[in-house]
Amino acid sequence: MAQNGYSDNFFDRKEQSRIISARPKTKTILSLSYDITKFNFNLNNTYFGSVTWQHATDPAKDQTFSGKVVTDIVLTYKITNDLKVSGVVNNLFNIYPDVIDSKGDVVTDLGGRFRYPWEVNQFGFNGTTFQLNVNYTF
Numbered sequence: 056m057a058q059n060g061y062s063d064n065f066f067d068r069k070e071q072s073r074i075i076s077a078r079p080k081t082k083t084i085l086s087l088s089y090d091i092t093k094f095n096f097n098l099n100n101t102y103f104g105s106v107t108w109q110h111a112t113d114p115a116k117d118q119t120f121s122g123k124v125v126t127d128i129v130l131t132y133k134i135t136n137d138l139k140v141s142g143v144v145n146n147l148f149n150i151y152p153d154v155i156d157s158k159g160d161v162v163t164d165l166g167g168r169f170r171y172p173w174e175v176n177q178f179g180f181n182g183t184t185f186q187l188n189v190n191y192t193f
Contacts, residue, residue: 069111073174076106078106079103084100084101085100106175116160120152127147138189141190142186146179
């Protein structure tokens with residue numbers, strides 16, 4: 056403790072990990088796009104590297120979440136030069152982050168309310184989503 060009664064340590068281990076290890080150090084995107092007549096097909100594979108969450112006081116409760124590949128596809132039909140319709144599938148293979156292992160600490164998963172990491176983020180945990188887009192340029 057400092058002489059003024061306050062701790063010199065502003066960030067505990069958990070807060071430090073939000074800065075140094077809560078975001079992937081690696082993110083790689085491999086994309087393929089193919090045009091044929093009025094159609095465009097786009098495939099994206101995104102690799103999100105591993106992230107580590109650190110418990111505030113107990114290193115035995117730290118957890119590393121493994122890297123994952125998320126695949127997205129987009130099929131676009133060009134109705135006119137100005138009007139396009141696209142169907143999008145995000146997270147085609149329904150990939151989720153690793154599940155939290157609270158190791159008995161209720162704060163880690165907020166009493167069971169969170170199955171997936173909420174303090175470290177690689178990608179979302181909504182699974183596969185679908186979109187239909189209409190784009191008009193004028």
